[in-house]
Amino acid sequence: MKKLLSLILALFVVLPVSSVNASENFNDLSGVSWAKPEIEYLGKNNIIDGYGDGRFGPKDKVTRGQVATMIVRDLYPNETSNQDNPFSDVPEGKYYTEAVAIAYDKEIINGYSEDTFQPKSYISRAEAAVMIDRAYDVERTGSASELPDAQNISWATESIMDLSSQNIINGMPDGNFLPNNDITRAEFSKVLGATIEPEFRSQDDLEVHFINVGQGDSTLIESPSGKTILIDGGRKSAGEEVVSYLKQANIDSIDLVVATHPDADHIGGLIDVLEQVKVNKVLDSGKTHTTDTYLEYLQLIDQKNIPFAEATAGETLNFDNLLDIKVLNSKNSSSDNNESSIVLKVSHNEIDFMLTGDASVDNEQEMLQNYDVEAEILKLGHHGASNSSSSxxxxxxxxxxxxxxxxxxxxxxxxxxxxxxxxxxxxxxxSTCDHGTISVTSNGTSYNVDADPFMGEDNCGNTTDPEPEPEPEEPESDYPVNVNTADYETLQLITGVGTTIAQNIIDYRNANGPFQTIEELDNVSYIGPATIEEMRPDITL
Known part of the structure; x- marks a missing residue:
């Protein structure tokens, strides 16, 4: 998955000078187009100020006093401090005085020895990560970038990893973080904007893997934020294959396992997954079963104390703010296991995935009545059986x-x-039976399928021929032409009849009524015995 190459870690920036109107565009952002949207966003929301002459100063360094001011301006705009200024080097009347006291009250910032704060000192990338993490309580989700040099600064490592896991910060091209480097105002604004507004966060691609588990289903979803969903695990014999696939993808934990329904070709492989991989939550249809496989599946969930929930049709899963995941079907009361299937519609901006389990035609009809089912990618229900995927x-x-x-x-x-x-x-x-595992990658506006299309012949010995094109129907023949009923144009289809004779035939009919015999045509102007013989094969009465 793609990663931004620029390191962007920052907080909020204000200078102790007159400010530019927040709604006014800064005039010196041409060299930092990568941070311009975030800078303008923060300016319009009165979180950052400029120098008063239209300049923002994107390459200037950020100070501790500016950081404290920006945090308070965003999080506590109407709050005042309940105690005297605790720092001897923070004089009264400065732009940052009140903000420093409030930030200290909220335990967002600490001072130095001898009760000093050093408001004019520059802030490092590591310090900024800690302050952002404290102020916004950034939650660790999914996997973070390795950032080797961040591991060497123990007091900031956890905060750096928290922000990295949310794609608020990323590493430099060489993979390092440079924790001791100072932060510029542009870098600072880039990360602050991403902290406040998730839409500014660098987004990786969504990857959906339809794992080849033989006769069964198993789908792995890797969200842009790094979270993971495993939907089903195939038969029990496929469990090791699924675990191996996860290991090859460097996935050592699953945020959500979805068991669409209790049939063995869907939950059997989850036994090995539950035994060997850390699972944070299980979502189940609630449909019970009596098989040993189903009971073992439940026992493992209980033994490992894994949070367990039942899906409800119509609910939206609170899983990842970069994906919209809606449950379109889930039943625990159906007499048929397949009809209990959890059906998920996973939307990544403009690209939608319809993941149907073994849902039946009856389920499909209910979904059509209640939900928008349009999707670019459809996993066909019940392995392509005719009791799913209705017209x-x-x-x-x-x-x-x-x-x-x-x-x-x-x-x-x-x-x-x-x-x-x-x-x-x-x-x-x-087809998984034809190609093996199929991976679909989405950037939110387009997608790519890492496989060759199924043309009708697979590696399981099946051959499906396209239905032949229907033979075109022969148009109804205009022959023979009935000279008593044919119109002006049709009469001209008769051999030897042109526009004049066609009109003469119509005039004769109008005057004398229908022809009683073909020979009567001899009474029509410009038709003689020779013309009648030429016409005879094409006409009738």
């Missing part, structure tokens, strides 16, 4: 990509009617 559902989803997850089987998966339905809808199909 109405496929038409409503209108997928550009269809994913078939299956292995060698005796069920006839995928069924040719379903395969042809997707082809006829204009979707490109991809």
């Amino acid at each position: 109405a559902f496929v038409d409503a989803v209108n997928p550009e990509v269809g994913i078939l997850s299956y292995g060698e089987n005796s069920y006839g998966h995928p069924e040719s009617t379903v395969v042809n339905r997707l082809w006829n809808a204009g979707a490109d199909l991809y």
Whole structure:
């Protein structure tokens, strides 16, 4: 996944000079286009000021007094200090005096020996990370960049990792953090903007992996923030394959495991995952089962004290602010396990994934009535069986990509009617049995499928031929032409009849009524016995 190359770590910046109007654009940002949106955002929200002459000073360094002022201006704009200024080197009447006292009250900043604060000292990247972490209580999510040199500054390492895990800060091109370097006003604003407004955070791609687990389902989602979701794990025999795939992807913990329904070809492989990988939460359909596999799955969750929840149709999962994940189906009362399937629509800005488990045609009909099911990528329900992926559902989803997850089987998966339905809808199909694991990467506006399309013949010995194009129907013949009923244009289709004779035939009919015999045509102007013989094969009465 892509990473920004620039190091951007900062807080808020104010100088002890007259300020520029917050709504006014700064005139010296041409050299820092990478931070301009954040600087303007902070300016419009009265968090940062300029020099009063339109300049922002993006390359100037940030001081401790400026940092304290900016934190308080954003978080505590209407608050006053309840105690006297605790620092001997913070005089009364300075722009930062009140802010330093409030920031100290809130335990955001500390002083130095002899009760000094050193308000004019520059702040390092490591110090800024600690102050931001304290002020905004940044939560560690997913994985953070390695940033080797950040490990050498123990008092700041945790804060740096917290911010890195949220893509608020990133490393330099060589992978280091440079914790002891001073921060410029532009760098400072870049990170502050990303801390306050998540839309400014550098976003990696969304990666969705349809893991080849044979006859079953297993889907791994890596969100742009680094969080992970594992949906199902295939059969029990596929568990080690799933664990191995996670290890190869350097994933040592799963934030959310989703068990769509209790069938063995969906939860069996989760046994190995639960045993060998740290799982932070399990989301289940609530549908119970009596198999040993299902009971072992529940026992492991209980033994490891993993938080467990049941999905509810219509809910939006509070999982990641960079993704919108909605539950479109989940039942614990259905008599059919497949109909209990958790169905998720995962949206990454403009790109949508429809992940259907083994949901049935009846489930699809309910979803059509209640939700927007349009999606670019559709994982076909029930491994391509005909009791899923109805014509109405496929038409409503209108997928550009269809994913078939299956292995060698005796069920006839995928069924040719379903395969042809997707082809006829204009979707490109991809098969785990044909290609193996299929990865789809989205940047929020476009996507890429790391596989070759399924053309009808897979590595499981199945062959699905496209339905032949229907033979074009022969147009109804205009021959023979009935000279008693044919119109002006049709009469001209008769051999030997042009515009004049066609009109003469119509005039004769109007005057004398229908022709009783073909020979009566001899009474029409410009038609004689020779013309009648020429016309005879093309006409009738």
